[in-house]
Amino acid sequence: MSDDVYYHDHGDGxxxxxxxxxxxxxxxxxxxxxxxxxxxxxxxxxxxxHLESVKRMIEDGRDCTEVLVQxxxxxxALGSTAKVILKDHLExxxxxxxxxxxxxxxxxxAIDKFM
Numbered sequence: 001m002s003d004d005v006y007y008h009d010h011g012d013g014x015x016x017x018x019x020x021x022x023x024x025x026x027x028x029x030x031x032x033x034x035x036x037x038x039x040x041x042x043x044x045x046x047x048x049x050h051l052e053s054v055k056r057m058i059e060d061g062r063d064c065t066e067v068l069v070q071x072x073x074x075x076x077a078l079g080s081t082a083k084v085i086l087k088d089h090l091e092x093x094x095x096x097x098x099x100x101x102x103x104x105x106x107x108x109x110a111i112d113k114f115m
Contacts, residue, residue, distance in 0.1 A: 040088075053070065090104055
């Protein structure tokens, strides 16, 4: 993944540039292999499509209950996308250590129950 840059203003007019790697680590020069990138992008595209549909429903004056049901679907889609991203992050950014696989599996189970 390519490095991202974000800018931070301390409020005194001084702006600092921070370079982040694909996992959000500042200044790391290595990259991580994210196995779920395509799946995440597909999920986000679907969620965006649903959200655009909700916008059209509002513009068309559709029933509020229908809009709320669709918004709940969008929220659910984003939550499941976040779960995929978090799991991918845990597996590829936090620990590449094979001995930690049991700990990661237990954490993944906990995330499934939490979300």
